Amino acid sequence: MGKSVLVIEDEPNIIEAISFILSRDGWAVATHSNGHDAVDVVRAKQPDLLILDVMLPGKSGYDILTELRADGATKDLPVLMLTARGQNKDRDLATRLGASRFMTKPFSNAEVLEALRELVSA
Amino acid sequence: MGTLNTLVAVCLGYVALLFVVAFWAEREAVRGRARWLRSPLVYTLSLSIYCTGWTFYGAVGFAARSGLEFLTIYIGPTLVMLGWWWGLRKLVRIGRTQRITSIADLVSSRYGKSPLLAVFVTLIAVAGTTPYIALQLQSVVLSFASFSDNVTQEAAQAAVNAGAVPGAVAFADHNATALWVAAGLALFTILFGTRNLGANERHHGVVMAIALEAVVKLFALLAVGAFVVWGLGGGVSATLERIDASPIGQWQSQDGRWAALIMLSAAAFLTLPRMFQVLVVENEDESHLRTAAWAFPTYLMLMSLFVVPIAVLGLDLMPQDANPDQFVLTIPLSQGREGLAMLSFIGGFSSATSMVIVASLALATMVSNHIVMPIWLRVAEGGAMISGDVRQVVLLSRRLSIGGVLGLGYLYFYLSGGGIALASIGLVSFAGVAQVLPALMGGVFWRGANRVGAIAGLSVGFIIWAYTLFLPSFGPDAVLSATIMENGLFGYSWLRPQALFGIAGLDPVVHSVLWSAAFNTGVFVLVSLLTFPQPLERLQGAQFVNVFQHTGNPQGWSGGIAQSEDLMVMAQRILGPREAQMLFQNAAAAQGLAGYLPDPTPEFLQLLEREMSGSVGAATAHAMVSQIMGRATVSVEDLLAVADETAQMMEHQSQLEAKSAELTRTARQLRAANDKLTQLSVQKDAFLSQISHELRTPMTSIRSFSEILRDGEGLEQEQLSKYANIIHQEAIRLTRLLDDLLDLSVLENGQVSLNVQSGSLQALIDHALASTGVEAKGLRIHTRGLELDLMLETDLDRLSQVFINLIANAHKYCDAPRPALTIRAAQRDNHLVLDFTDNGSGVPRDKQDLIFEKFARVSDQKAGGAGLGLAICREIMARLGGAITYLPGQGGASFRVTLPMRMRQAAE
Numbered sequence A: 001m002g003k004s005v006l007v008i009e010d011e012p013n014i015i016e017a018i019s020f021i022l023s024r025d026g027w028a029v030a031t032h033s034n035g036h037d038a039v040d041v042v043r044a045k046q047p048d049l050l051i052l053d054v055m056l057p058g059k060s061g062y063d064i065l066t067e068l069r070a071d072g073a074t075k076d077l078p079v080l081m082l083t084a085r086g087q088n089k090d091r092d093l094a095t096r097l098g099a100s101r102f103m104t105k106p107f108s109n110a111e112v113l114e115a116l117r118e119l120v121s122a
Numbered sequence B: 001m002g003t004l005n006t007l008v009a010v011c012l013g014y015v016a017l018l019f020v021v022a023f024w025a026e027r028e029a030v031r032g033r034a035r036w037l038r039s040p041l042v043y044t045l046s047l048s049i050y051c052t053g054w055t056f057y058g059a060v061g062f063a064a065r066s067g068l069e070f071l072t073i074y075i076g077p078t079l080v081m082l083g084w085w086w087g088l089r090k091l092v093r094i095g096r097t098q099r100i101t102s103i104a105d106l107v108s109s110r111y112g113k114s115p116l117l118a119v120f121v122t123l124i125a126v127a128g129t130t131p132y133i134a135l136q137l138q139s140v141v142l143s144f145a146s147f148s149d150n151v152t153q154e155a156a157q158a159a160v161n162a163g164a165v166p167g168a169v170a171f172a173d174h175n176a177t178a179l180w181v182a183a184g185l186a187l188f189t190i191l192f193g194t195r196n197l198g199a200n201e202r203h204h205g206v207v208m209a210i211a212l213e214a215v216v217k218l219f220a221l222l223a224v225g226a227f228v229v230w231g232l233g234g235g236v237s238a239t240l241e242r243i244d245a246s247p248i249g250q251w252q253s254q255d256g257r258w259a260a261l262i263m264l265s266a267a268a269f270l271t272l273p274r275m276f277q278v279l280v281v282e283n284e285d286e287s288h289l290r291t292a293a294w295a296f297p298t299y300l301m302l303m304s305l306f307v308v309p310i311a312v313l314g315l316d317l318m319p320q321d322a323n324p325d326q327f328v329l330t331i332p333l334s335q336g337r338e339g340l341a342m343l344s345f346i347g348g349f350s351s352a353t354s355m356v357i358v359a360s361l362a363l364a365t366m367v368s369n370h371i372v373m374p375i376w377l378r379v380a381e382g383g384a385m386i387s388g389d390v391r392q393v394v395l396l397s398r399r400l401s402i403g404g405v406l407g408l409g410y411l412y413f414y415l416s417g418g419g420i421a422l423a424s425i426g427l428v429s430f431a432g433v434a435q436v437l438p439a440l441m442g443g444v445f446w447r448g449a450n451r452v453g454a455i456a457g458l459s460v461g462f463i464i465w466a467y468t469l470f471l472p473s474f475g476p477d478a479v480l481s482a483t484i485m486e487n488g489l490f491g492y493s494w495l496r497p498q499a500l501f502g503i504a505g506l507d508p509v510v511h512s513v514l515w516s517a518a519f520n521t522g523v524f525v526l527v528s529l530l531t532f533p534q535p536l537e538r539l540q541g542a543q544f545v546n547v548f549q550h551t552g553n554p555q556g557w558s559g560g561i562a563q564s565e566d567l568m569v570m571a572q573r574i575l576g577p578r579e580a581q582m583l584f585q586n587a588a589a590a591q592g593l594a595g596y597l598p599d600p601t602p603e604f605l606q607l608l609e610r611e612m613s614g615s616v617g618a619a620t621a622h623a624m625v626s627q628i629m630g631r632a633t634v635s636v637e638d639l640l641a642v643a644d645e646t647a648q649m650m651e652h653q654s655q656l657e658a659k660s661a662e663l664t665r666t667a668r669q670l671r672a673a674n675d676k677l678t679q680l681s682v683q684k685d686a687f688l689s690q691i692s693h694e695l696r697t698p699m700t701s702i703r704s705f706s707e708i709l710r711d712g713e714g715l716e717q718e719q720l721s722k723y724a725n726i727i728h729q730e731a732i733r734l735t736r737l738l739d740d741l742l743d744l745s746v747l748e749n750g751q752v753s754l755n756v757q758s759g760s761l762q763a764l765i766d767h768a769l770a771s772t773g774v775e776a777k778g779l780r781i782h783t784r785g786l787e788l789d790l791m792l793e794t795d796l797d798r799l800s801q802v803f804i805n806l807i808a809n810a811h812k813y814c815d816a817p818r819p820a821l822t823i824r825a826a827q828r829d830n831h832l833v834l835d836f837t838d839n840g841s842g843v844p845r846d847k848q849d850l851i852f853e854k855f856a857r858v859s860d861q862k863a864g865g866a867g868l869g870l871a872i873c874r875e876i877m878a879r880l881g882g883a884i885t886y887l888p889g890q891g892g893a894s895f896r897v898t899l900p901m902r903m904r905q906a907a908e
Helices: A012-024 A038-045 A061-070 A090-095 A109-121 B004-029 B040-050 B053-083 B085-097 B103-110 B115-148 B152-166 B167-191 B204-232 B235-246 B255-271 B271-279 B286-305 B307-317 B325-336 B338-379 B390-416 B420-445 B450-469 B482-487 B508-530 B535-545 B564-575 B577-589 B600-614 B618-629 B636-643 B647-710 B717-749 B761-772 B797-815 B868-878
Strands: A004-010 A027-030 A049-053 A079-083 A102-105 B756-761 B780-784 B791-794 B820-828 B831-838 B883-888 B894-900
Touching: A004 A012, A004 A038, A012 A027, A012 A109, A012 B647, A012 B717, A027 A038, A038 A061, A049 A061, A049 A109, A061 A079, A061 A090, A061 B235, A079 A090, A079 A109, A079 B255, A090 A102, A102 A109, A109 B103, A109 B482, A109 B647, B004 B204, B004 B338, B040 B204, B040 B271, B040 B286, B040 B338, B053 B085, B053 B115, B053 B286, B053 B307, B053 B325, B085 B103, B085 B271, B085 B286, B085 B420, B085 B535, B103 B115, B103 B271, B103 B338, B103 B420, B103 B535, B103 B618, B115 B271, B115 B325, B115 B338, B115 B390, B115 B420, B115 B450, B167 B204, B167 B338, B167 B390, B204 B286, B204 B307, B204 B325, B204 B338, B235 B307, B255 B271, B255 B420, B255 B508, B271 B338, B286 B307, B307 B325, B338 B390, B338 B618, B390 B564, B390 B600, B420 B450, B420 B508, B420 B535, B450 B508, B564 B577, B564 B600, B564 B618, B577 B600, B600 B618, B600 B894, B647 B717, B717 B868, B756 B761, B761 B791, B761 B797, B780 B883, B791 B797, B791 B894, B797 B820, B797 B831, B797 B868, B797 B894, B868 B883
Parallel strands: A004 A027, A004 A049, A049 A079, A079 A102, B780 B820
Antiparallel strands: B756 B791, B820 B831, B831 B894, B883 B894
């Protein structure tokens, strides 16, 4: 397929895992590991899809999402949010801010791939 | 034969004795054992520094020259002590409540803590006292000369004369003697006068030494007197006959001069810096004044008892040209009584030394507090917030000032050639320092007195004194030319220094005292009436004048939101860390707050300012607190409190004030408690979320990689082992987190069993440092106090856990470019106090209360821990019977661990 995905996540082991399963599935994977300049990186790389963690150093995933949705260029970018906090209010907040999909860690590899495919085809 | 060597040996021996006594008294005082050190007797004896070398030798000379007039010098103080002890009591009370360190401090403090006045009074005191110190040096030198050159009578005369002629060969020796004496006294004063910076500025060692000297000089003079009356005069009645026959016995009073001298000595008794030092600053207890009121006049009477007989017999027995100032010494010598002469010499020596010690101590305090420190604080960048320990600077400045004051005295001695001119300088000095009297009395008894008036009166009085008495005292053409003396300034004859306004024919001293006192007082009163005081002056004025009515605090500072932490930084540098921390902690406890930072209420600021003024003087302390607090505001209520004095009003108002302060405090505490609860509830809410996050993160990696391995066709061997390794690591991380949680829960529920062992602190810290390995990672470690090799008996493993946590935290959070951690250990009352202080930016004020809570991290997004470390530390320390607290104001993050050296084990 050759679609590009950007993974913003700060845990090195999780980056490694996601990178591995996505590349094996044929994605072009780029990664970034802090919140400060995440928005700039998204603008520069213009990925087809974004995987965004909530707890990031520098700036939270929610803030990054809010900024992306406010910008015309990234308004419709499909975003899959990952969080290690599994409470309902986290899910609600993510949906309200405009996340395309929300998944709780730990995830099943297959479910992640499934979700990504749905997002790019939608 | 009493050669120079024996004399020097005796002097050194005597000084050594003083050292021992002073040292012993200091030690007893530190141990708090010496109640009799603080007895009224010691207080009375210390007052005897009024009798200097000048009075010891000079009184006889005075009597030989001017008859009974010498008594005026004793009558003045006697009248003050007997007739005015209630006034002294007021001075002492003011000195106590306002933490006064010197007479300059008192005057400055009364007039709105004015730095200008403090400097002015200090300069007057230095100008008035320096010649007096020179006079003491001279008396020692002359007595040395009389004694050592007694081999032949002529040699003695030559020496005495040589003492009066600058440049003579013998004089060089005298200079050397004076220099040695000055240096020795400087050493003594520095050793015992600047040992510490107490809040109350008392020096037990010095006081004890001068009390001993008082006994020695009285005994010496009485011994000589007894020898003269019974040994030479042939008994009481024979001596009385001789006195009748001599011109001294005749009443030849000039009423004006008598009255002026009595007034002058009474004024000097109150305003001489050294007298103020022993009378007010060193006073331990107001009630001592009752004893001193009769005991001190008795002492003076005994001192003057044999003056006339010695003078009369001296004139009869000694050669025509013998110096009557030395009769006390030369009469026993001429009779071959060397032992007695030696005693007399020591008496004179002790009179001179005790005066010089106390005078230089008092002057040095003034010079240092009012001139050196303000300049230093201005020059040193950042004013009150400078780095380093200010106490060392204050002590150093005092020591240098002592050296400076004695140096000035020696210089004066050297320049004036030790001549006869010195003999009359005693009265000149008296008249100089007496200029402070109107400002002092007005300040203590008259609410209307104000700063401008005080400055104006002092200036006028000082100028007149200098012009009419001080400058002419150097002799014609020395400072003032003979033409001015003869024809007046600018040729106006009414400006002749010794005949102002054309009133000639008066004795110069009487003339000067009359005019300077009249103008000083007149200008002071007039200007005070014509100008308005500042608010702070009014408050201080009410405090001073009505010191017995309300010893309550004057309002001064507006509380508001202030930087308690900045205040603490400053206080630590002036009072010392330990004292400051105790002060702050007690104040916080009194306000019902935990920790080290009390609310900056007016009461607290007042207390702090007063504590600090004991070290650096009121004006400086006030200036330093203002630097942090902003301007002192005096509210309308405060002014009302000053204006309305009826007891009821005061009572009513203070009740209202207390009530409103109480309410404000309660409200503030409630708000603080509420804030903390709200924050805690947010934290509790976050707890689940946190736990979830901390557990899910490692689980994510584990699940993901285990799925990869499960579905793992086509994986290379290298990848296989790498992924398996990640799973393993994350499983360990998970376990550690669960261990921590479990540990904390066990500690919190008190189910933990402790394993008490004994071991050395040093080994424990070394072990903690080694197991964190932070030194290798670039954190520099400094340790202090570990060399004490303290032994602990507690659960060493648990304690080590705390240390490791604190050290690892410093490594993780310290944000300095060259991070360093200082570990400081001390033992206090069977407790170990251990401070871990780094050089980073510290914990922000609003987080300091929260860092010991579970999952609290200073920043959400930083560092790797789960946020349980400090919570565990706190629980461990509680189990060990100690505590861990955050210590604010140390320049970086600082944690204080306290625990009992030996843990008391709960009975099973």
